[in-house]
Amino acid sequence: MKKNEISILGAGLIGSLLSIYLKKRGLDVTIYEKRADNRKTFYKEEGRSINMALSDRGWKALEKIGLKEKVMPLAIPMYGRKVHDEHGNTTFIPYGKDNQAIYSISRGNFNRILIDEAEKVGVKLEFSHKCEDVNLQKSSIKFLNGESKQEVESEVIIGSDGAYSSLRMAMQKQVRFNYLQEYISHGYKELTIPATANGEFAMDPNALHIWPRGKFMLIALPNPDKSFTCTLFLPFEGTKVCFDKINDKKDIEGVFRTYFDDAFQLMPNLVNEFQNNPTSALINIECYPWVQNKALLIGDASHAMVPFYGQGMNCGFEDVFILDSLIDKLGTNVWDLVFAKFQKIRKPDTDAICQLALENFVEMRDSVADPKFMLRKKIEAKLHDLYPKDWIPLYTMVTFSNMPYSEALAQGKLQEKIMDRIMSNPLITQNWDKLDYEDIIDQLDAAKAV
Amino acid sequence: MKKNEISILGAGLIGSLLSIYLKKRGLDVTIYEKRADNRKTFYKEEGRSINMALSDRGWKALEKIGLKEKVMPLAIPMYGRKVHDEHGNTTFIPYGKDNQAIYSISRGNFNRILIDEAEKVGVKLEFSHKCEDVNLQKSSIKFLNGESKQEVESEVIIGSDGAYSSLRMAMQKQVRFNYLQEYISHGYKELTIPATANGEFAMDPNALHIWPRGKFMLIALPNPDKSFTCTLFLPFEGTKVCFDKINDKKDIEGVFRTYFDDAFQLMPNLVNEFQNNPTSALINIECYPWVQNKALLIGDASHAMVPFYGQGMNCGFEDVFILDSLIDKLGTNVWDLVFAKFQKIRKPDTDAICQLALENFVEMRDSVADPKFMLRKKIEAKLHDLYPKDWIPLYTMVTFSNMPYSEALAQGKLQEKIMDRIMSNPLITQNWDKLDYEDIIDQLDAAKAV
Structure with a gap:
């Protein structure tokens, strides 16, 4: 039987990026992808969304591996939301400070660039390989390639095979695997x-x-x-x-x-x-553990989220970045340890962003139409201006920082309570400029101290 | 291809009982069971629990089909909990009123009786048939029987194949199937x-x-x-x-x-x-929908619960009873309608009992050791004695009634709040006999009216 060092399932955005990271360490890396080698039109076969919003966590992972410059020309910065009312009037709500933006990028082109780069650095690419079954004990994968069947053993298997992951399906049959799809x-x-x-x-x-x-x-x-x-x-x-x-x-x-x-x-x-x-x-997926024997789930395979925070891909890229940092620290001889630490560190954060993504749907489809919401954003922006380290709007923590998602969620909830209180003042529309902003920061500090 | 009228997956307790119900209507019923025909020792292959606690919902379903008398000799009544402390001292806490009991019964014997009865009434039994795949669109099932493969079409497929259901696994791959295993x-x-x-x-x-x-x-x-x-x-x-x-x-x-x-x-x-x-x-499983095309999940396949309320089997039997009542009302020509109504009616109740089963673990392993808990039970028993229709302890609603589980849960929560208040009185141990019981009922009525 063929034996690989590292087998990655799925040549999507996360799998491709991960393969580059691992290959650059000198490891032997093979990606198996069920689709044929039509790199630019992958997404069409899946009915998946065409555009992504790339933000800081994603850029950081691209930058570490020297891909930021290559990707930037494909990306269009979006500095805020433009809200259209029923009459066609629009209001602009900035996402962050002046130069802060999320970047619209098309999945097809982006995926092609990453696969090309993987190929260039020497990752082996096996297209038209459908994973039929994974034997977690033997660390082997059965593939169907056209009519022919093939079984491959691997020292390590990483499943970046998305929301409908084959690796996860194999794990789900193991005792004590917790799983939610909703x-x-x-x-x-x-x-x-x-x-x-x-x-x-x-x-x-x-x-x-x-x-x-x-x-x-x-x-x-x-x-x-x-x-x-x-x-x-x-x-x-x-x-x-x-x-x-x-x-x-x-x-x-x-x-x-x-x-x-x-x-x-x-x-x-x-x-x-x-x-x-x-x-x-639109599916939300949470599961645990992500590791069984020598196999690891990553990206959507372990935490597919609804798209309303624009973080699915960014979170997957951050997965890769964090996994790589652990390899930096621990080496490539202790995959057990690396994988165990990875899932333990990362799980609370992916839970947090899954939750935030679900919650943000209400904000996008409903709250942004409310003038009070815009005022709220304005007050938060001012707080952030005056106390940039103390008050960071939740959207900024998630989108324009690398703070762990779980911390962003926790601090966001504290800030939300304080803002709810401020906004409940019936005169807030007139008085917002005269608020005691220092006192608000003191309230936040007090809440954090509890 | 062979074509059945009704194919049932799994000859466990629920599948066997269901087959008897359906066969007695004159329907053509075939059960497929992956285990060999060692009826009495089924449970051993699964590592499943040996004893079950049969209570009112279970008895009711047996009685309707004339099996109560046959099962009774196998069952040992348990009238309450006998709590053992570290020193070997015991305290008896009755489950309900004098004659109310749950019945210890061994899975093996019980299952054998049900399969024998199914065979007697003319249900076709196919043992050693492992379900390999279900095609929900074609309503067909692929079986592996030893080395030979077989495909069977069915007008209706019912999956009573337990917590690790093959039918559910096929449904899980369908879009918009919500699923939780924890x-x-x-x-x-x-x-x-x-x-x-x-x-x-x-x-x-x-x-x-x-x-x-x-x-x-x-x-x-x-x-x-x-x-x-x-x-x-x-x-x-x-x-x-x-x-x-x-x-x-x-x-x-x-x-x-x-x-x-x-x-x-x-x-x-x-x-x-x-x-x-x-x-x-110990697994908890919730999913929805239970119906895809002409296939239905029932029993543990759709709602496996932890064993701490002793309701897993009873709930599955009640599933059968309720499904049968719907067939009574709507006939056997409208399976779509019967299945659609069944899942809609039943889902809130199985959610409720899954939740109660999880919560009851804390009561069993912890609260029953507390003298305050026993006093609480005593006060509730007295309330039930005085106002048998107004105040029914939660355990009684679940175990000794056929009230929908969701209603039991809702009323149980109201009663719990009132009891919490009563028990927070520091003098309750001395004064419990002198409580204003009528006022307590008034409080409950007021809470219900909200």
């Missing part, structure tokens, strides 16, 4: 706002556009070809506006004219796209 | 108190014996052969007394002498059993 009640559909007739962006490209409508929403992210990828999030069923009740041209146009008219005017292919693009579901 | 931190090991030298029970047979020790416990249930099956529940790891830290004869005897000395004196084979019997894990 779908939210909403699904999504991707649509397009193409470039204008004269080849320009039809809206401001340096923002993430949101049409928040309470129980549902539309968002749009810019692409380098001057189009926007829009994603419509609706309940599958049960309410007035839901996928179940939108069937024909009349329904589609009715909903868009009523709720998203300014976007509708920019979507010449709406009906066609709506009818032909799939409606996809 | 192991608790404790495991268990089965041990024996044999009959005495002169062939008698070594302890009172009409009680469930408990040695509650805070974070861990021992229990014992009587068997018809005058032995007791003991189950030791310990944390797997991490604390002073846990499976991880008990390795040799000295450790085993040390723990038993220290914490369970009166039981230890009755366990001549302790060390041998401890070392040879497996340490098993």
Whole structure:
């Protein structure tokens, strides 16, 4: 039987990046990918989202391995949310300070660059290899490659094979494996706002556009070809506006004219796209342990999250960064120890970001439409300006820092309570500028001390 | 391809009972069971618990199909808990009123009776048929029978194939299937108190014996052969007394002498059993939907629970009873409708009993050792005596009634709050007899009205 040093399952974003990290250490690394070698169109076969939002944690992992410069030209900075109301009026809510942005990047191009780079540094790539079964005791994997079957032993197996991970499926049958998969009640559909007739962006490209409508929403992210990828999030069923009740041209146009008219005017292919693009579901996955014998789960395979904090890929990249830091410290002769430490350190943080991602859906589709929400952001921004180390808005901790997600969540909850109290003042709209900001910081310090 | 009307996966307690119900309606019913036809020793292959506690919901389902008389001789009534302290002193806490009991019954004999009965009424039994895969769209099942493979189509597939259900595994790969499997931190090991030298029970047979020790416990249930099956529940790891830290004869005897000395004196084979019997894990499973196309999950396959309320089997039998009532109402031509209604009605109740089972572990291993707990039970018993319809202790609602579990849980929580308040009175031990019981009922009515 063939024997590998390191077998990675899945040549997606996380698996590709991880392979580069490990190969650069001089390890023997093979990636097995079930799809054929159509690197740029991987995502199309999966019905997965086309755009990602790359932020600090992701950049940091790219930078350590020298890939930041290569990726930057593909990425379009978005400095804040542009909120569209029913009448087409927009309000801009910055994500952070002036130069802070998240970056729209298309999954296809990004994945291709990473696979090309993996190939360049000497990672072995085996496409069209479908993992049929993993034997955790023997540390061996059975693959189906076309009609032929193959079994491969490995010193180490790492499953970066996503939300529907084969490795995790094998682990799930082991005793004492805790596992949760839950779908939210909403699904999504991707649509397009193409470039204008004269080849320009039809809206401001340096923002993430949101049409928040309470129980549902539309968002749009810019692409380098001057189009926007829009994603419509609706309940599958049960309410007035839901996928179940939108069937024909009349329904589609009715909903868009009523709720998203300014976007509708920019979507010449709406009906066609709506009818032909799939409606996809949104899953949250948590499990533990991530390690069985010599096999480790990483990225979405161990913690797939809903997309509402834009952290799925960033969190997966941070997984790679942290795993690599542990190898730095402990070496490549003690995988047991490295994997054990990795899961122990990392699990509370991935739990935290999964939770934050679920919670942020309500903020995106509902709260951002509330003037009080904007005021709240303004007060928090001012607090952050005055006391940059003491008060860091939750979004900033998650998106523009490398603070452990669990700490961000904990501090975020303390700040939320204080802000709730401040916002409950009926005169806050008039008085917000005259708040005793120092006292607010004292309240936070007191809350932290408990 | 062979085509069945109804295929049931699993010839365990639930599958066997269900098959009898359906066959008696004149339906064509086939059970597929992965184990060979060693009916009486099924449980041994699985490392599953030997004793069950049969209570009202279970009896009701047996009675409707005329099996109560047949099962009764196998069952030993237990009228309450006999709590053993560290010094061997015991206290009896009745489960309900005088004649109310739960019944100890051994899984092996019980399962054999049900399978025999299924065979008698004409259910087709296919043993040694391992379900390899279920195609939910085609409603077909692939079996492995020894070396030979077989595929069977069915109008209806019902998975009563337990906590590690093959049908559920197929459903789990479908989009929008929500699934949770969680192991608790404790495991268990089965041990024996044999009959005495002169062939008698070594302890009172009409009680469930408990040695509650805070974070861990021992229990014992009587068997018809005058032995007791003991189950030791310990944390797997991490604390002073846990499976991880008990390795040799000295450790085993040390723990038993220290914490369970009166039981230890009755366990001549302790060390041998401890070392040879497996340490098993305890799982809680929740999922939804239970129906995909023409396939339905039932019993542990859809809601495996920890054993601490003694309701796993009873709940599964009640599943069968309720499914049958729906068929009574709707007929056998509308399985879609029957299954859809079944899962909708039943899911809140199985969620409730899963939760209660998890919560009751703390009561069994810890609270029952507290004199305040016994007083609380006494006050509740008196309330129930005085106002039998208004105040029904939670244990009674769950065990000695057919009230939906979710209602029992809800009313139980209201009663718990009121009892917490009553018990917080520092003089309660002296004054409990002089409480204003009518006022307590008024409080409950007020709480219900909210």
